[in-house]
Amino acid sequence: MALAIARDVVVEFPVYGRRQQSLKRSVLRAATGGILATDSRDHVVIRALDKVSFEFNEGDRVALIGHNGSGKSTLLRVLAGAYEPVTGSIEVQGSVAAMLSITLGLNTEATGYENIFLRAALMGLSKIQTRDLVDDICDFAELGDYIQMPMRTYSSGMLMRLAFAISTSVSSDILLMDEWLSVGDASFGEKAARRLKSRVDDAKIMVLASHDMGLVQRSCNRFITLEHGLIVSDSTSYPT
């Protein structure tokens, strides 16, 4: 069972330490970014999501499209459970894999092997589950003996390969991605693309924020356009 329902979700970021006079009683609209406004106590706030409602069901491959700062990433973080709406509600059923930053929680002073366990714990995997996966992750990342070395000795490509191998080691009901993941050189890239494709196929719901028109048209069946934190269109065909 996988489901995500949002009802009138509002997310506002207070901006502290800004001089507020210039923005008082003014609402600025720019081409990018959420709406700047002041709240009831005259704090400057950025309204990143404005009464966003949707229902994602099994089989949905959702593309979030819109300018920089239109609220795509914020919406992904709300779905991931990092941000709670200021008003409105969000209900998510099913396991969530948030591939928003695959290197999050990796410690460059620890070995690759130690990092697998740390990162897996943060993903909610038990020690036993991790032990079952660890060989597969090491094989996939193709790091050989480097897996026993501190991660600061890795090249950035090696680090990304390991991060990718860990993040995609298990399937989830709901997959969240901020831009399609692609890592590594030609041969690894192909293998990674296959792995990611299979994870996406396994997922009952995928939500992908992307600027890549061609990509989202190929991989999604539902297109949500955000503008200044508002959903301006939600359709099954790519908006023209």
Added chain:
Amino acid sequence: MSTALSRPALASAFLDVGQGLLQVRIWHMLAWQEIQQRYRRSILGPFWLTISTGCMVAGMGPLYSKLLNQPLGIFFTYIAVGFVLWQLIAGLISDCCQSFISAESYISQMKLPLTLHVVRVVWRNTLMFAHNSVIVFAVLVFSPPPFDSSLLTSIAGVVVLLFNALWVGLVMGMLSARFRDIPQFVNSILQVGLFLTPILWKIEMLGDWRWFALINPIYHFMEVIRSPLMGAGISGQSWAVVGVITLLGWTVTMYAFAKFRARIPFWI
């Protein structure tokens, strides 16, 4: 933002604290890695903590016993215990201010109980205290306290101290995330705190000014642990103060945490 405190908010706050405490594997791993990272590639590793505290105690002990005209043996124990405890308490208070700020990347991208980040900080300081407490044991071998059941209350005192550190971590973490001057302010206070708290001197030396130590909550938290080790038995008065602080602290904290928990990700 709603101002009334709803029942679900309080329930989520308790849930957060419970779940945070239960994620033993994560907070232990994060805390231990932070210590290792600091001492990576040094031969003695975290035992540098022990050595640096040992140097401090070895230097200050004889000097202050001379300055204050106190018998060296017992006063040395007093300073060693007090100083190790001060390192724990000051470290906790100072690091607790950073509990949410330092976990910014986790908080803004992952669904983890916020309490987890506080437990990580408290546990890291506990591990450091474990290294430092070698000094206390070494000193106690030379001047052993009367061996009776009151020693168990010293251990209980440490546990209660750490239990209080959790609410301090939640409150200071929240305040510091919202008001960035708080960590600076706290650190300024802590610097002078070492001298204002009875660590290098005794409360009896204050004479008419005893109240000055008695209004210092840190004194009471130290006394419940230190007093039995000095052979002075259980300090009922300090235990009473500690009990009241624990109760009040947790009550206020849970209220504040319930009210502001969901706002924390937006403050950092």
